[in-house]
Amino acid sequence: MASIQDVAQLAQVSTATASRALSRPDMVASTTRERVLSAARELGYQPNVIARSLRQGETRTIGVIVTDILNPFHAQLAKGIQDAADRHGYTAFLFNSDEDPAKERRAIDTLRGHLPQGLIIVPTSGARENLQALSGVPIVELDRMSGTPGVTTVTADNSGGATAATRHLISLGHTRIGMIVGQQDISTATQRHDAYRAALKAAGLTYDPALVLPGNHREDDGHRAALRLLTLPEHRRPTALFIGNNEMTVGAVLAARALNLRIPEDLSIVGFDDSRWAQTMNPPLTVVAQPTYDLGTCATEQLIAQLRHPRDGPPQHHQLSTTLIVRHSTSPPHTPAPAHSH
Amino acid sequence: MASIQDVAQLAQVSTATASRALSRPDMVASTTRERVLSAARELGYQPNVIARSLRQGETRTIGVIVTDILNPFHAQLAKGIQDAADRHGYTAFLFNSDEDPAKERRAIDTLRGHLPQGLIIVPTSGARENLQALSGVPIVELDRMSGTPGVTTVTADNSGGATAATRHLISLGHTRIGMIVGQQDISTATQRHDAYRAALKAAGLTYDPALVLPGNHREDDGHRAALRLLTLPEHRRPTALFIGNNEMTVGAVLAARALNLRIPEDLSIVGFDDSRWAQTMNPPLTVVAQPTYDLGTCATEQLIAQLRHPRDGPPQHHQLSTTLIVRHSTSPPHTPAPAHSH
DNA sequence: CATCTCAATGTAATCGTTTGCAACCGGGTT
């Protein structure tokens, strides 16, 4: 691999001038500049980022840690981040924590050695502790908030989305609305849960804890939880489910199918986060859509702005709006044969 | 960030001993070693990978370029690669070419500056040219083969899969089997196409070029192609479709639905590559499944083996087997009302 | 014509590590 020494030698100048010709064109005479540039071209010279980073103390690299790259939601976040970073001349280093604090810790340590100039992270429940190892590096938390002090956050309007979802079900006439909620220590889960509860209350419906089950964000958690909710005795079984994340929604839909419940006739379902799957499943799923790709780009823009002009002020919190997309998995509840006239 | 100098100073040794204590424990007296290690621990020392790479000329980094991280197939490849790389102490640098040779070129250039020790790539049609910039770096082509000389390849058994898919449809009694095939210059597309053709021939069926349409691997290509095939006059319309990749299959299914064709009664469909979507769509899709994650890990193992023991022999070609999974999107053709008695 | 100025270039230090080589030391051998 050609080094700048080779370029300098071929162009008959010192490495200093060669370097300047390439990165500070106006500091060198035009004739020499040409000589250097053509030498570089001839040798296929590509600057050694490693050496440059070492000298300059800046790597033009940002770290990215998501919890599950196989989840299309995260894949899309990652793509938004990478595209935006690329536009600004930064390289994004992508890691996976698999929702496991220990893996997150390892990712952070590996990252640290690479001297990232900033970090965008979808935090696990251990993030608050793990992130202490990275003091001095600007951090943007994406999608969730771990409560780490001083970090900028970029999230979706979870409350608004959950409120809209719950109101939608209420307006259709549902009174027994179940919810499958994510981990208690993940901000998105609690926000959605709180909003659901508030919306019920605002409509004068009672909040029934028996209709709310926790899950660990994965498909089988959704499956298990849905199975329990949907096998309650007929008069207590929820006629609608609001499910707190995309993966669990898949599990819940499959559980409903396994029980031979028709959607939406026997059970209305609203999921959180739109996806290819939600659009093409049968029937198409009513969901709260998030601006996923934009969440990624927004986080990146924020981070890079911060790298350019280091802030002192309090950390910022950006919230992108969500949209309820009504498809065909929701309808008025099917009133059971023996009319229940109050 | 604490450097090795700080550690050395705190432990009252030279940087040389500090370095050795950390990376060549047996070269230093146990008491000094302890002193250094505890100093390192106390300072939270994390070696600067950049400086180390510069000195050693090896970065313990491998580049990864896939064509579309949003495609679950590629996301899974990426995960397989990252997990395996991690196990061997390598860091994977992930890039996206978006199926665009120019972007692939840029990714390679960026990568080059980071001095990756090897590259795993799902090549675009321009790869053969683009890869010349990386001479000297071991390369493994994954999923597809660009024809670049000297590179190791790790692919799925496309021929076997396509053969099984076609035979399955034939054995059900279909005689007009259409195919939507990927780009001509991508090896997976041509292999699947050739096998399909051969299987038809072996069964004594004629290959009808009008039933074979090309697509660019994306959903809307599949949609468009399927629309054209399925609106052929009744007696020429295919009763079954074999579709050459996962994204296009989505488009084709949606096209069939738009035309109110029932699957499998009016149209049998076999897709290539399994997915969550294929399993949960209605009806569940018959597919040729690929060992996606394993393709990723296999590629990584191959690459790392090569880094350890540089080869001179001819490049190796590994092929992982595929499996036909029969679900409910395929059935015998529905004989039209006016019996077509031979 | 001496001096000053400024643009263009070169010299060499620097970033944090690793590592070849030399130095040192204590103990065994001759």
Added chain:
DNA sequence: AACCCGGTTGCAAACGATTACATTGAGATG
């Protein structure tokens, strides 16, 4: 007592870029 040996350690040179500072030379100024 001189020598050697092997285990520890330190000194200093790399790696490839950038950049503070020194140098050069040509043209402008007095």
